[in-house]
Amino acid sequence: MALAFSKMHGLGNDFVILDCREHPLALTIEDIRRLADRHRGVGFDQLLSIETSHDPAHAFAYGIWNRDGSPSGQCGNGVRCVAAWLAREGALDAAEVSLMSPSGPVRVACLADGRVRVNMGEPDFSPATIPLAVDGEADTYRTRIDDGTITFAAVSMGNPHAVIAVDGIAQAHVTQIGARLSSAAIFPQGCNVGFVERRSRTSLALRVWERGVGETLACGTGACAAMAVQRKHGLVDDTVDVQLPGGSLEIHWQGPGHPLWMTGPASFSFEGTWHE
Structure with missing residues (x-):
C-alpha cells in the first residue's frame, strides 16, 4: 500500500x-x-x-x-x-x-x-456533555487517584478536559497524574488532563496529557479548556496568551453566551x- x-x-x-x-x-x-x-x-x-x-x-x-x-x-x-x-x-x-x-x-x-x-x-461545563460521572455541576470536583485525592475542574470543548491548577508548571506531575486521571472511572470516555499555572490575568502556562497520546508539545482544545475554566472562575481577562511547551496560543472568550476563539x-x- x-x-x-x-x-x-x-x-x-x-x-x-x-x-x-x-x-x-x-x-x-x-x-x-x-x-x-x-x-x-x-x-x-x-x-x-x-x-x-x-x-x-x-x-x-x-x-x-x-x-x-x-x-x-x-x-x-x-x-x-x-x-x-x-x-x-x-x-x-x-x-x-x-x-x-x-x-x-x-x-x-x-x-x-x-x-x-x-x-x-461555547465551552460546555455540563457533566452530562463532558461526560463526567457526578451528581451535579460544580466549579471543581475531587476523585481519588492511587493513594491521593485530585481536585480538578472539567469542561467539554468538543472533547472532555480535566483542568488542574498548579503553582509551578515545571514541577507538575503530568505523566503520573495525567495518565491516571485520563482513564479514571469518573470520566466514562476518558479525558485530556491540563495542568495550568496562572501567571497574570492575561497569561497562562499549560502542559497537557492527551488521552490516547500522552503529553504533547501543545494541545489547542486544552488551551481553550484551561482558559475557559480560569475565565469562569474570574481569574483571567477575556483575552489570554496560553504558553505551551511548543509555543503560544491566543484564546479569547467573553464568557457564557459567547463562543470561544482560538488563534495560532x-x-x-x-x-x-x-x-x-
Whole structure:
C-alpha cells in the first residue's frame, strides 16, 4: 500500500494529514498505530482525514484519530492545520468558512499573518456533555487517584478536559497524574488532563496529557479548556496568551453566551508516501 500524506504541526503537536475527499479513509486501527510509530512509521500525535462534506453549509469535513487508533471528537491544533492545508490547495473560496468536525461545525479563517483563527464554540461545563460521572455541576470536583485525592475542574470543548491548577508548571506531575486521571472511572470516555499555572490575568502556562497520546508539545482544545475554566472562575481577562511547551496560543472568550476563539499557527513539515 502506498499512501500519500502531508506532515504538519501546530506548535509541535504533529499530524499526518490524508486527502480523503475522493476516497474514504481505509485504514484499520492497526494501520493507524503502525503509521503513528515514530521509529517504524511516520510518527504523529493525531491522524487527520480531510473529507467531502455532505452538507452544503460546510465547506469540508474532517476526521481525527489518536496515535493509538482511537477516534477523537475535536483537535484545536488539528483544525488549524486542516484549514491551512485546504487554503494551500486553493480549496477555500471565502475568508471564513465552516468545517464539520466529528463533534460539530467549526468556523475557521486564515489570517494574513499566517495564523488561523477558529471559532471553537461555547465551552460546555455540563457533566452530562463532558461526560463526567457526578451528581451535579460544580466549579471543581475531587476523585481519588492511587493513594491521593485530585481536585480538578472539567469542561467539554468538543472533547472532555480535566483542568488542574498548579503553582509551578515545571514541577507538575503530568505523566503520573495525567495518565491516571485520563482513564479514571469518573470520566466514562476518558479525558485530556491540563495542568495550568496562572501567571497574570492575561497569561497562562499549560502542559497537557492527551488521552490516547500522552503529553504533547501543545494541545489547542486544552488551551481553550484551561482558559475557559480560569475565565469562569474570574481569574483571567477575556483575552489570554496560553504558553505551551511548543509555543503560544491566543484564546479569547467573553464568557457564557459567547463562543470561544482560538488563534495560532499551522506549519507544514513535509510531504511523503508511506509504503506498507
